[in-house]
Amino acid sequence: MKKKIFSGMQPSGRLHIGNYLGALRNWVALLDSYDCIFCIVDYHAITIPYDPKEMQSRIIEAAMDYIACGLDPKRSSIFIQSEIPEHTELAWIFSSLTPMGMLERMTQYKEKSEQHKKNVNAGLFTYPVLQAADILLYKAKAVPVGEDQAQHIEFTREIARRFNHHYGAIFPEPETLLSDAARVLGLDGEHKMSKSRHNDIALTDSPEEVWQKLSTAKTDTQRMRRSDPGRPDMCNIFSYHGFFSSNEEIQHVKTECEKAGIGCFDCKKILAKNIDETLAPIQAKRTELENDQDAVWHVLHQGAESLRPTAQKTMEEVRSAMGLR
Numbered sequence: 001m002k003k004k005i006f007s008g009m010q011p012s013g014r015l016h017i018g019n020y021l022g023a024l025r026n027w028v029a030l031l032d033s034y035d036c037i038f039c040i041v042d043y044h045a046i047t048i049p050y051d052p053k054e055m056q057s058r059i060i061e062a063a064m065d066y067i068a069c070g071l072d073p074k075r076s077s078i079f080i081q082s083e084i085p086e087h088t089e090l091a092w093i094f095s096s097l098t099p100m101g102m103l104e105r106m107t108q109y110k111e112k113s114e115q116h117k118k119n120v121n122a123g124l125f126t127y128p129v130l131q132a133a134d135i136l137l138y139k140a141k142a143v144p145v146g147e148d149q150a151q152h153i154e155f156t157r158e159i160a161r162r163f164n165h166h167y168g169a170i171f172p173e174p175e176t177l178l179s180d181a182a183r184v185l186g187l188d189g190e191h192k193m194s195k196s197r198h199n200d201i202a203l204t205d206s207p208e209e210v211w212q213k214l215s216t217a218k219t220d221t222q223r224m225r226r227s228d229p230g231r232p233d234m235c236n237i238f239s240y241h242g243f244f245s246s247n248e249e250i251q252h253v254k255t256e257c258e259k260a261g262i263g264c265f266d267c268k269k270i271l272a273k274n275i276d277e278t279l280a281p282i283q284a285k286r287t288e289l290e291n292d293q294d295a296v297w298h299v300l301h302q303g304a305e306s307l308r309p310t311a312q313k314t315m316e317e318v319r320s321a322m323g324l325r
């Protein structure tokens, strides 16, 4: 039996290279080694302001990106969170085991509440509880995540321990599978790449759009002129080279930048070419999927159907252990 893993992403519409490097590429690499469950977490997405009319298109866009990046529905279960209501039922139960202080310590809550000052709601606060329910509903043994989510997985482990202590051993304590590209900064070189911050390169961006965005992206802030030696290790563009360029190109850029032998324009041109080459096969697959969206919805519904019995069985065990029936 392969070890079960669970991971998910919010349906924020078209995904970007930060999603690809920080999560999707890693998920694809795990397909053969694990029993994989991948979720589009729409209940999490409603904790920040959104337009209901756009939610379904955001879901299908995310699903098409998942599959176009290589998530094979034949080797994994891909589904929409709200198609299995047991997620929210288990989250309610877990919330009764969660001290407020544990939630107050969550870094992501502090960041999100800062970012969405006008809508700091209870859902944003209890987000890690629903995330724990997402994972434990399927008794996943591991969760592939970026570094910024590691605190939530530790939270999940604590919730599993608390439940097992009070009501009997039902849940495993899932381990964290850290992605090797844990945190991808946006084009501003300051914040995590995010569509809402407009500092992203979308997986669907054309070569022209990629270049337009890269050409104004932040570089080494102390390199004011072409003749100034640069500091690649202080430059966000150089970190992107680490993801997209060959070892020879990386070495070339580093050496030449440090002695002002290459300008940022030429450096970005090399990067743009490599990003375009990475995105081309993803975009070709995506075009196929866009032309047959019914098949993508079918994949999502089938994913939910295949997981529903496991979710229902876990909830029967939970209710029984808690004296709820």
Ligand code: SF4
Pocket: 219, 220, 223, 230, 231, 232, 235, 236, 237, 238, 253, 257, 262, 263, 264, 265, 267, 268
């Ligand atoms: S040459 Fe490249 S690595 Fe050096 S500062 Fe410019 S963009 Fe950054």
